[in-house]
Amino acid sequence: MGTDTHISEHRAADHLISVFEAQIRSGALAEGDMLPPEREIVQTYGVSRTVVREAVLALSNKGLVQARPRHRPVVVKPGYDTALNVVQSIVGQLLDQPGGIRNLFDLRIMMEAALVREAALKATKEDIQRLKTALMANEAATGNSEAFFRTDTAFHGVLFEIPNNPVLPFIHRAYTTWLAPQWTQMPREPQRNQRNFQAHKRVYEAILHRDPDLAEKELRAHLAAAWDQVCITFEGL
Template sequence: MSERSADSITLNIERSIVSGELEEGRPLPAERALMEQYGASRTVIREALTALTAKGFLKSRPRYRPIVCRPDASSAMQAAGGVIKHLLDNSRGVHDLYQVRVLFERVLVRDAATGADKDDLKYLKGALDDNEAAIGDSERFYATDVAFHRVLYTIAGNPAYPAIHTGFVEWLAPQWSRMPRSEQRNRDNFRAHKAIYEAILMRDPDAAERALVEHLETSWAFVRSTFFAGERE
């Protein structure tokens, strides 16, 4: 099947990384050393390294030894991101992705409403307070906005969730982070966050979900009218 020797070397190194034989964060052996180790030419070695880099198992800067990266949820998101960013050049692609985010957060707020413990609520309240305090500073407000939503992704304790959140934020950033902001809009957004928080506090998943959906749909309407005004739905 895989007659290419570069492929088998890629797999070999991949396995060495996953198994921990090649330690995360450490640089890979030099290319000329790998030639000997695998009995292949440098061409082949470099092809394998290129593939591994594109797959996210190595981080390589020009003129430095590639750094080994253990796969985790966030590198998986990053690998997907290379493709996803090309899907976001029209409102359709952005909306499809945004819908996935909405779907995700709907469950998260429901679960927060039914299952959040005292600590979770404290974190959420802290993020909400930070958000309120930043109303006057639009740049900081955006950061605290993201942070507030992120708390929802951390409550469940699944390490994949925060990675997914990071993906959403990065991919949607071209639109969201560049939205024209105003103190009035910040205030509206804060009120939406507060409504979500209070519904969670009241242990009312339906209300929390409604508040979230309304919040995110309002946000989408703004983005759409700002960046995709010319396109039809």
């Protein structure tokens, strides 16, 4: 019931954390800056090194600073790049849930179906040109499974870029960085690559003809086939 957030009680580190977080967000600590040495923070804020280290560690885990061992922590502006790491760990957790793979895959289908609809309705000439370029690269790579995988994700990536919403490429990156390790070890015969390319081509042509229903249909068929591949590869369903 009680959705936690009982931050009621106070640890000394929490204060330090919020102080630095504010300094980072306000720009007092710019990106690339280094945090002061631990002993200096100790003197400045009158706390023990224990607390300082705890606070810095928390900032590091929050992604606000990047702390390599034996190096001073470096400030990183919170943004899409820093968020990516966290999202990836989230995706990992979601995948561990029962049916996680299927659920995330379904979600991807839903999102990408919506994407091709939008693309069919609102893609600019430049968008379509980029799609075509990606498609041609995809075709050229049907013989090389490794290269085909790259051009495959690139083609889908263009779809995520069309709505001009930076959150979408972000999601795509989070998804593919999970996918990549699993996908690459799947057997990919050239004939299957050829079939996938043809599917991409049909989606592209539906977008070209400004037919959202057809684009969605082709996209869903393509991803359903991809899911079958996944199923065959990982017996676990």
